[in-house]
Structure formats: C-alpha cells, structure tokens
Amino acid sequence: MLVKVYGSAIHGVSAQCITVEVNIDKGVGYHLVGLPDNAIKESSHRISTVLKNLGYKIMGRKIIINMAPADLRKEGAAYDLTIAMGILVASNQISARNLDQYIIMGELSLDGSLQPIKGILPIAIKAREDGFKGIILPAQNTREAAIVNDLEVYGVSNITEVIDFFDKGISLSRTEFDTRAEFQNRIEDFPFDFNEVKGQDTAKRALEIAAAGGHNIILIGPPGSGKTMLAKRVPSILPPLSIREALETTKIHSVAGKIGAESSLLTVRPFRSPHHTISDVALVGGGSYPQPGEISLAHNGVLFLDEMPEFKRTVLEVMRQPLEDREVTISRAKFNVVYPASFMLVASMNPSPSGYFPDDPNNTSTSFEMQRYMNKLSGPLLDRIDIHIEVNKVEFEQLSDKKKGESSKQIRERVVKARAIQNLRYEKSAIHYNAQMGPKEIERYCELDEVALQLLKTAMEKLNLSARAYDRILKVARTIADLENEKNIAPVHISEAIQYRSLDREFWNA
The missing domain is CATH 3.40.50.300 (P-loop containing nucleotide triphosphate hydrolases)
Structure with a gap:
C-alpha cells in the first residue's frame, strides 16, 4: 500500500514541502531514498523501537520510503514523526482519511515523546502558502508556528496523540496567537x-x-x-x-x-x-x-x-x-x-x-x-x-x-522623525536611509553652499583626512541635518560630521 505524508525542508531561510512516500509490499527490507542525511537514515532504529514500545511494529515486509523531491538534501531528525505515521498507515495498523491536509514534523524519543525542532516559522509560512489545513508539531514549537494566521497549529507531546487524532478522531488542542497584540505589548x-x-x-x-x-x-x-x-x-x-x-x-x-x-x-x-x-x-x-x-x-x-x-x-x-x-x-x-x-x-x-x-x-x-x-x-x-x-x-x-x-525613549523619538524624513526622500529608490547612499544620491541630496564646501576642504587639508572620509562626512552631515529637520546641509552640520572621523586623522596614522 502506498501512502503520502507531508513534511518540510529548510533551504536558507525558506522552506520547501517534502512528500514522504511510504510503500509496503511483498519482500523484506527497509529502504530510505531521496538524499537523506545520517540522522534521517538512523530514524529506522528510533521508529521501530517507539512503535514496539507502543504495541505497534514495523512489519517483516519490504518498506520503501522516498523523500521527494529526490534531488534536494534532507537533514535532521525532524522527519521521525512523518515517517512513523506513513509506516503505520501504509501497513494498515491505523487509518487516516485526512492525512494529506497536514504538515507533520517532529523528532521522536524512544518512549514516543517529541523533541522540538528548528525552522518552524518558515515551515508554517510555507504550509499556509501551499494550502495545507494545519500543521502538527512538538508542543514546544507551537507558539512560534502560531504566529502564522489562517493555519491550524496543533502541538503534541507524544506520538500517541497524533495516532489518536487520525485513527480515532480524538481532537487536538489548537494553539492560537494574536500576533499584533503580542507585537504591540512587547x-x-x-x-x-x-x-x-x-x-x-x-x-x-x-x-x-x-x-x-x-x-x-x-x-x-x-x-x-x-x-x-x-x-x-x-x-x-x-x-x-x-x-x-x-x-x-x-x-x-x-x-x-x-x-x-x-x-x-x-x-x-x-x-x-x-x-x-x-x-x-x-x-x-x-x-x-x-x-x-x-x-x-x-x-x-x-x-x-x-x-x-x-x-x-x-x-x-x-x-x-x-x-x-x-x-x-x-x-x-x-x-x-x-x-x-x-x-x-x-x-x-x-x-x-x-x-x-x-x-x-x-x-x-x-x-x-x-x-x-x-x-x-x-x-x-x-x-x-x-x-x-x-x-x-x-x-x-x-x-x-x-x-x-536623557532616556532612550526621548532619543528614539528624534531618531524616528529623522528616519521618516529619509523614508520620504528615498521612497522611489531601493535605499531606505542615509548610510546606503551611493555617489548619485550623495550628489543629489548632499549639496553644499560655498561656506560649507570651503570648510570641508580646509578640514581635509589641515587634518590630513583620507579621501574615503569625503563621502562619509557628507552622509553623516546629511543625517545631522535630518535630525535638525533642515532641508539643506549647513556649515555647522559639516563641522560636526568632521569630528566623527578620528581614525582618518594624521594623529592615528603617524
């Protein structure tokens, strides 16, 4: 009998759905394919021990497990629960009508309890994108997954809870989380x-x-x-x-x-x-x-x-x-x-x-x-x-x-106002704040009058400032002007920015 159970793999900071195909047929042997790493290959020992301790067993028949897509490397012990559920359903030891509606992930201990896994948030986001009804995972990971809206999140502490959910229809406790309220409170x-x-x-x-x-x-x-x-x-x-x-x-x-x-x-x-x-x-x-x-x-x-x-x-x-x-x-x-x-x-x-x-x-x-x-x-x-x-x-x-x-709150208010000015200034470009300015933006937004230009020239000559200091001084002066809510860079802004180039001075390079 062929059964498909769904898990997920992490690639970078994103997730990809993994289809765990379990087929049990005549013969003897346990074959796990689809680029699994050693932790996944060792899962057969954990799963067989868990099922035996719970009164189930891996039947003496030929079991082939394919983790698709087969060209993507799968890592970690988080597929223990996925594979175990596939074996139980494929061997007709339990029934599961809506198994394909859930992402199932978790690492098994030998007594059937579940250990927390990594990367739950991207997995939950991907599950919602792919149209899954819900996700079943270790109880320790539920708060993290519940950030994602429009997805049923069920935390379990033991594989028996998952078996009872699919086989006997015993409901699981759903974890819900008000993301915006939590965000605003903290x-x-x-x-x-x-x-x-x-x-x-x-x-x-x-x-x-x-x-x-x-x-x-x-x-x-x-x-x-x-x-x-x-x-x-x-x-x-x-x-x-x-x-x-x-x-x-x-x-x-x-x-x-x-x-x-x-x-x-x-x-x-x-x-x-x-x-x-x-x-x-x-x-x-x-x-x-x-x-x-x-x-x-x-x-x-x-x-x-x-x-x-x-x-x-x-x-x-x-x-x-x-x-x-x-x-x-x-x-x-x-x-x-x-x-x-x-x-x-x-x-x-x-x-x-x-x-x-x-x-x-x-x-x-x-x-x-x-x-x-x-x-x-x-x-x-x-x-x-x-x-x-x-x-x-x-x-x-x-x-x-x-x-x-002065408190951080008072300072932060000025910083937020300056960032708002920059957001408006760069709303049609790929940058967001002054430090990201390139030569074109510096030329456009950092124009100096004659007095400010002469002050910068004098400073570079007298203080022996390096060439790389020129653009940095203009960027910092632009930020100082934004903090003062000034449209143009004034000589006083240039003067203050020059003070913040200590390591470019002859004093340090002698």
Missing part, C-alpha cells in the same frame, strides 16, 4: 536605557546620529570608559521593528534554533555580540550543513564587535561584502544559500595596545606597537564605518551625579 521591552549612562554626552550624540542614519560606528577609548555599556543600549534608540521586519528576523532565528519554547515573535531589534575568537564561518554563516552566522542573526539589528582589533583579520575581512550588499551568499558545489544580513555595525577598540590614548601619560605603547595595532583594521573595512568617536574616561563628578540623563 515592542518597548528593552533591558537597558541610555539614562543609566553617566556622562559621555559626545558618544551619546554620535550613537544617536548613527541610529538615525543607519551608520556603522566605532567607539575608541580606554578600558572602563563605557564603550560596551553604550553599545548595548543602541537597540533601544533604533526605530521600532515593523511586522515585516519582525517576521524576517524571527525566521532567521528559527532556522538557527534560537527561539525558545516560551518565545514566539521577536519584537525588538536583535543585539549580537560574538567573542573575538569566533571563526569566519560562525560569523558569516555556512558549514557542512549551512546555518545562519552572527551577521545574519543580527539582521535588522546590531552587531557589536567588542575590541575589534582582537578579532582575526580574516574574520573581519569576510564582513566587507555583507556590509556592502547586506546579504550573505554561501556557495557550495551543488547549491547556493542566501542569508539576509542588513545590520548596523557597532565596534569598539582601545586606542593603543596599552589601552590608553597616545597623548595619555599612562600610555606605554611605542609608536611601532601602535602602528601594528592599528594595522589590524584594514582600509577597506574602515571605509565602511562612517563614524569614529573617541570615548574618554568618565570623571568622578559625573559618576557620582545622581541626576539621570
């Missing part, structure tokens, strides 16, 4: 606030500009000056996620298995802070079984690289293409996978190997040591960081001051 759920930061007004201003224009930023300062503290608060001043962005981000985290049983839709922008020992594959994604890397997990959020020069140079260099294209393409001999990677880079570093500025009495680094330290950051990488800001140590008077600073 959109302001931030663990950190800028009013907790003492002093550092200049750095706060630079981070506000970076958030308003989507600019990458590097914080340069001695140990204990508050670089990490500032960086952790950046998501709290970025514009709120839209529903579309939230779904995009949640899909990536779902594929990577980063969604917990009590979690569902990500409502705040992600903040990823990998350790400096990270490999290039872990950062950009890939591997034998491709998975999203840290830069994709930071999609629509912040990637924080603490002590940036301590990262391996090869790791830093692989970020150059994603920073430009805002996506990562993982190429293999038989397939390509594309992961989105539109993130804001926030980096920090000490100004010298000893941790202090070159003009600080505590600095014990020689000029050669400083040059070698600075050379860890290549020109092309720095070319993609718009704002360089020096973070000085906080004085005692500021630390002991009980007065709270």
Whole structure:
C-alpha cells in the first residue's frame, strides 16, 4: 500500500514541502531514498523501537520510503514523526482519511515523546502558502508556528496523540496567537536605557546620529570608559521593528534554533555580540550543513564587535561584502544559500595596545606597537564605518551625579522623525536611509553652499583626512541635518560630521 505524508525542508531561510512516500509490499527490507542525511537514515532504529514500545511494529515486509523531491538534501531528525505515521498507515495498523491536509514534523524519543525542532516559522509560512489545513508539531514549537494566521497549529507531546487524532478522531488542542497584540505589548521591552549612562554626552550624540542614519560606528577609548555599556543600549534608540521586519528576523532565528519554547515573535531589534575568537564561518554563516552566522542573526539589528582589533583579520575581512550588499551568499558545489544580513555595525577598540590614548601619560605603547595595532583594521573595512568617536574616561563628578540623563525613549523619538524624513526622500529608490547612499544620491541630496564646501576642504587639508572620509562626512552631515529637520546641509552640520572621523586623522596614522 502506498501512502503520502507531508513534511518540510529548510533551504536558507525558506522552506520547501517534502512528500514522504511510504510503500509496503511483498519482500523484506527497509529502504530510505531521496538524499537523506545520517540522522534521517538512523530514524529506522528510533521508529521501530517507539512503535514496539507502543504495541505497534514495523512489519517483516519490504518498506520503501522516498523523500521527494529526490534531488534536494534532507537533514535532521525532524522527519521521525512523518515517517512513523506513513509506516503505520501504509501497513494498515491505523487509518487516516485526512492525512494529506497536514504538515507533520517532529523528532521522536524512544518512549514516543517529541523533541522540538528548528525552522518552524518558515515551515508554517510555507504550509499556509501551499494550502495545507494545519500543521502538527512538538508542543514546544507551537507558539512560534502560531504566529502564522489562517493555519491550524496543533502541538503534541507524544506520538500517541497524533495516532489518536487520525485513527480515532480524538481532537487536538489548537494553539492560537494574536500576533499584533503580542507585537504591540512587547515592542518597548528593552533591558537597558541610555539614562543609566553617566556622562559621555559626545558618544551619546554620535550613537544617536548613527541610529538615525543607519551608520556603522566605532567607539575608541580606554578600558572602563563605557564603550560596551553604550553599545548595548543602541537597540533601544533604533526605530521600532515593523511586522515585516519582525517576521524576517524571527525566521532567521528559527532556522538557527534560537527561539525558545516560551518565545514566539521577536519584537525588538536583535543585539549580537560574538567573542573575538569566533571563526569566519560562525560569523558569516555556512558549514557542512549551512546555518545562519552572527551577521545574519543580527539582521535588522546590531552587531557589536567588542575590541575589534582582537578579532582575526580574516574574520573581519569576510564582513566587507555583507556590509556592502547586506546579504550573505554561501556557495557550495551543488547549491547556493542566501542569508539576509542588513545590520548596523557597532565596534569598539582601545586606542593603543596599552589601552590608553597616545597623548595619555599612562600610555606605554611605542609608536611601532601602535602602528601594528592599528594595522589590524584594514582600509577597506574602515571605509565602511562612517563614524569614529573617541570615548574618554568618565570623571568622578559625573559618576557620582545622581541626576539621570536623557532616556532612550526621548532619543528614539528624534531618531524616528529623522528616519521618516529619509523614508520620504528615498521612497522611489531601493535605499531606505542615509548610510546606503551611493555617489548619485550623495550628489543629489548632499549639496553644499560655498561656506560649507570651503570648510570641508580646509578640514581635509589641515587634518590630513583620507579621501574615503569625503563621502562619509557628507552622509553623516546629511543625517545631522535630518535630525535638525533642515532641508539643506549647513556649515555647522559639516563641522560636526568632521569630528566623527578620528581614525582618518594624521594623529592615528603617524
């Protein structure tokens, strides 16, 4: 008897329907075909043990299981439940009239209980697109799948519940989820606030500009000056996620298995802070079984690289293409996978190997040591960081001051207004904010009057700014003008933008 059961496979951050065809005929043998990996091949041992423990059995006949399409590689143990249900129905041990109306996925334990699986959100989205009535999956994954509207989501803890549902008509408890209500309730759920930061007004201003224009930023300062503290608060001043962005981000985290049983839709922008020992594959994604890397997990959020020069140079260099294209393409001999990677880079570093500025009495680094330290950051990488800001140590008077600073909510209101101006400006183009401007957009939207132009020329000559600083200064000045709700870039905007190019000055390149 031939039976078809439906599952799903993850490819990149999308899913594809998999038809599991089970045919039981005369003969002996168990044959699993359709490019399964080792975890799927081992499922026969798990399934036979589970069925035996529940009073069922894999009959002593020839069982052929085909996973179509046969040219797509299938991975993981999530097909255990799919295959087990196909065997039970094909062997006439249970009946199932409406089996073809559901996507069935789950990893089996030997006692018949189900373990959670990865990638549920894209699987649920694909199930709705393909016209399935519902999806049956482990109970731990139900909140994540229930984000998808117009799809019946049933969470089960044991295979016996699935058997009873199809064979005896015993109903399952449907999981329902109000996506928009959950989204609105948790959109302001931030663990950190800028009013907790003492002093550092200049750095706060630079981070506000970076958030308003989507600019990458590097914080340069001695140990204990508050670089990490500032960086952790950046998501709290970025514009709120839209529903579309939230779904995009949640899909990536779902594929990577980063969604917990009590979690569902990500409502705040992600903040990823990998350790400096990270490999290039872990950062950009890939591997034998491709998975999203840290830069994709930071999609629509912040990637924080603490002590940036301590990262391996090869790791830093692989970020150059994603920073430009805002996506990562993982190429293999038989397939390509594309992961989105539109993130804001926030980096920090000490100004010298000893941790202090070159003009600080505590600095014990020689000029050669400083040059070698600075050379860890290549020109092309720095070319993609718009704002360089020096973070000085906080004085005692500021630390002991009980007065709270400006809150993240207040800063965020200004950032949202500036982003609204940019959305209107670029509504007919492919870009969304100032940091994405190319030469054509810079020429069109960053016109300077004679005074501002002369100021920029003088600065480049006197401060020995590099050529790459020219476009960056104009982009940042455009964002400063947007924060002031000014149509034209004024000399004061150019003057402030020039201050945010510390690493291009002769001071650092001597």
